[in-house]
Amino acid sequence: MNTATNIQPPALGEVWPGQGGIYAGVMPARGDTAAYHLILGDELGRFEWGQYGDESPATSLIDGKANTLALIESGGDYPAAKAAVSHEADDHADFYLPAAAELYEIWLNLNGKIEGWVWSSSQRSAYYAFGMYFVDGTQYYVVKINELRVRPVRRLPI
Numbered sequence: 351m352n353t354a355t356n357i358q359p360p361a362l363g364e365v366w367p368g369q370g371g372i373y374a375g376v377m378p379a380r381g382d383t384a385a386y387h388l389i390l391g392d393e394l395g396r397f398e399w400g401q402y403g404d405e406s407p408a409t410s411l412i413d414g415k416a417n418t419l420a421l422i423e424s425g426g427d428y429p430a431a432k433a434a435v436s437h438e439a440d441d442h443a444d445f446y447l448p449a450a451a452e453l454y455e456i457w458l459n460l461n462g463k464i465e466g467w468v469w470s471s472s473q474r475s476a477y478y479a480f481g482m483y484f485v486d487g488t489q490y491y492v493v494k495i496n497e498l499r500v501r502p503v504r505r506l507p508i
Contacts, residue, residue, distance in 0.1 A: 359387055362459045370439035370504055375459035377452060377505070380412050387506040390456060390464075391437050391445050396497040399469055399479040400428035408473045411480075414449035415505065417471035421447075430469045434502035445502035447471035450489055452503060453482040461487070467498045 359373045360366050366373045366389055374388040400421075407424055408417035408431075421431040434447040448456070450472040456464070464484040469492075472480045478491035481498050492498060 363463050368440050369506060370442040370445070372460075374456045374503070376508065377455050380451075383413065385508050387508060388448075388452060388456060389504045389506060390460070391439055391502040391504065394433045394437060394500045394502065397429040397433050397469070397500050398497055399430050399473075399492075399494040401426045402494045403476050405476045406473045408471050408479075410449055411472050412449050412451040414452050414471045414503065415446045417449055417473075418446035421471065430498070430500050431471060433500045434471075437502045442504055445504045447500065448503045450480040450482070453480075454487070454489060456501075456503075457482060457484055457487045464501065467492070468501050469498045 362375055364373055369389045371389045371391040374390040377386050377388050379385040407420035410417050418431045421428040431447045434445055437445040450470040453470050467481045467483050470480040474480055474491035479494050480489055481492040482489050
């Protein structure tokens with residue numbers, strides 16, 4: 351796998367050749383997680399978040415990779431997360447459903463280049479998960495049975 355150490359990223363919003371999508375900026379270090387580059391994959395369509403009425407293990411607002419892994423490993427029916435992890439581009443198969451904070455960072459960096467509502471991997475409750483409205487940066491909890499866009503991301507270490 352290719353790492354980003356000493357690799358110059360393209361301009362924000364530009365395709366990062368060989369990395370599976372467009373460059374969406376740097377996710378700042380938080381807690382035990384070092385800063386990393388965010389690569390935004392193609393829109394995969396509209397999916398339900400899943401498991402309406404059930405608490406999920408996806409409670410992090412900042413770590414979409416951990417959330418997505420927890421959803422997949424739980425064995426539950428989480429269509430948005432399943433779509434994200436099944437995405438492959440430029441020989442990369444390490445995509446995941448971004449957390450609420452990752453979506454906000456993408457909105458800050460790519461304002462105006464993405465449209466509509468997009469699912470995060472961050473659950474709000476047994477009935478809601480967080481979505482991002484890319485038109486104006488609104489984040490709100492959305493009923494899990496609604497179908498929102500899925501935009502997978504992957505990380506590239508700095």
